[in-house]
Amino acid sequence: MRAHVLSGSGINGLAIRELPEPTPGPGEVVVLVGATSLNFRDLLIARGATDRIPLSDGAGVVSAVGEGVRGVSVGDHVAGCFFQHWLDGRIEARHHDAALGGSVDGMLAEAVVLPAAGVVAAPRGWSDEQSATLPCAGLTAWNALVEGQRLRPGATVLLLGTGGVSVFGLQFAQMLGLRTIMTSSSDDKLARMRDLGADVTINYRTHEEWQHLVLEATGGAGVDLVLEVGGGQTLARSMACTRFGGEIALIGMVSGQAPIDPFPLLGRSATLRGVYVGSRRMFTDMVAAIDANPMEPVIDRVFAFDEAQDAYRHLRGQSHVGKVVIAVGSQSLPA
Ligand SMILES: NC(=O)c1ccc[n+]([C@@H]2O[C@H](COP(=O)([O-])OP(=O)(O)OC[C@H]3O[C@@H](n4cnc5c(N)ncnc54)[C@H](OP(=O)(O)O)[C@@H]3O)[C@@H](O)[C@H]2O)c1
Structure with missing residues (x-):
């Protein structure tokens, strides 16, 4: 599978690499990523990170589940949680150790393996491009308003x-x-x-x-x-x-x-x-609110997977409104 990897030389250093197909260990799931989205944070990370798959935000379909996984099934449309281990309660220093696209590899890949508790069900009827807008920007706004x-x-x-x-x-x-x-x-x-x-x-x-x-x-x-x-x-x-x-x-x-x-x-x-993004519990609250109050995220532009550098430059230019998205795999609407 292909992934974009940062090489420490800014946006120009973002390059596609062929990496082994991920397989799920116990308690893990594999997500075929349909789309990712960019945040201001990703511009800062691109300046310094090396050998890191970037982007906290992505959504897609579960293609495999490991032993002992409950509550997530093959075929589910999910989004990744920004903080993979912040499930509920107050944020703790240890939660920073598993922040997607920062302290651990992120979502700008055709497939990722994540803990089953590190994904949430996407809003009903949303495409992967739409759901990929939620994990950082959406949840941060939700946390600020509600928590x-x-x-x-x-x-x-x-x-x-x-x-x-x-x-x-x-x-x-x-x-x-x-x-x-x-x-x-x-x-x-x-x-x-x-x-x-x-x-x-x-x-x-x-x-x-x-x-x-x-x-x-x-x-x-x-x-x-x-x-x-x-x-x-x-x-x-x-x-x-x-x-x-x-x-x-x-x-x-x-x-x-x-x-x-x-x-x-x-x-x-x-x-x-x-306010630092939010927990998994806040994410599921937000999705429940979206399911009950239909809305559509504002997507400024969708870039192709091999146009990732252009997507970064577009975000940096600040001509956008709302979210900048990178499509990864084939897009499909959840059933
Ligand atoms: N703490 C957290 O958990 C968390 C989570 C997400 C984001 N953030 C932070 O929140 C900020 C926004 O992130 P984002 O991803 O939403 O960024 P973004 O999509 O890149 O938004 C950039 C926009 O900020 C506006 N802006 C720039 N200078 C401004 C100023 N002086 N006054 C008011 N608005 C100004 C511009 O809007 P106009 O073009 O309309 O002027 C610009 O288009 C970043 O600093 C990011 O790191 C923090």
Whole structure:
């Protein structure tokens, strides 16, 4: 079977290798990967990782199960869990030891072998391309919205930019009956977000002091929750427009890192909660919510397996909205 392997020289070093067909040991399953998707993290990993199959996100069909496997059968459509061993409860340091496409080989391969507990059933009726969008960006947005403070219907969520996490944040926020404010560098992208249901949209390029517009849009109170993916250029502004007692889910730093004064947070008695993807239990909750509230992930573009380098460059260019996908095997809809 073929897999892409990183060689330590960035995106240019990503190359296809022929590797042995995986076979399942006790408690393991083999997944024929139908599709994978890219995350900002994968750009960072590509800079340094060597001899590693990249990408945390992939979905496909189970082709073989090892001895003692219960609850997963040949023919099941599944997605891999970002943290292979974080089943439930709080995250622990040991969970980092099995993060797909980071500390262990990932999903950019025609076939992978995973612990049976490291996969979850894909949403009903979703293609592998669709299910491959969920493990990192989808679950991170879900965790940020659902696992922190309890939000009452009508509470307001701030979403920064129109990348994978933020667009899932918009879709799940709507599912949960929340009001949404979304920022972007592009008016065209903001128009798309309004079509998707965003209540308030703000161009952060033309309105550098966008936190004032967020306050205005919330009657001066501030938002209940921020999905903070921006980092250096955004966190201080997010703190300035979070309501008293509100929460900032600290997720990422697409705009880099910068020293931050935490006192505005204290003044508002607000909470800063680090969010790191999510557990298997959160993943199955998310899939159950999708099954009960039909939706479709926003896929910007699908690249072929041998176009993986182009897919990385497309993500790096930030012209995308939502998710960038790489098709791997033949696509089929689950029955
Ligand atoms: N902690 C976790 O578990 C976790 C999980 C997933 C992702 N992350 C992190 O979250 C971040 C987003 O990941 P992703 O995969 O969703 O990224 P992505 O799809 O590559 O999103 C990139 C988008 O970020 C927006 N952006 C860039 N600079 C911005 C700024 N100054 N203010 C607001 N938005 C800005 C841009 O949107 P516009 O083009 O619309 O301006 C850009 O297209 C990354 O830092 C990633 O590492 C963390």
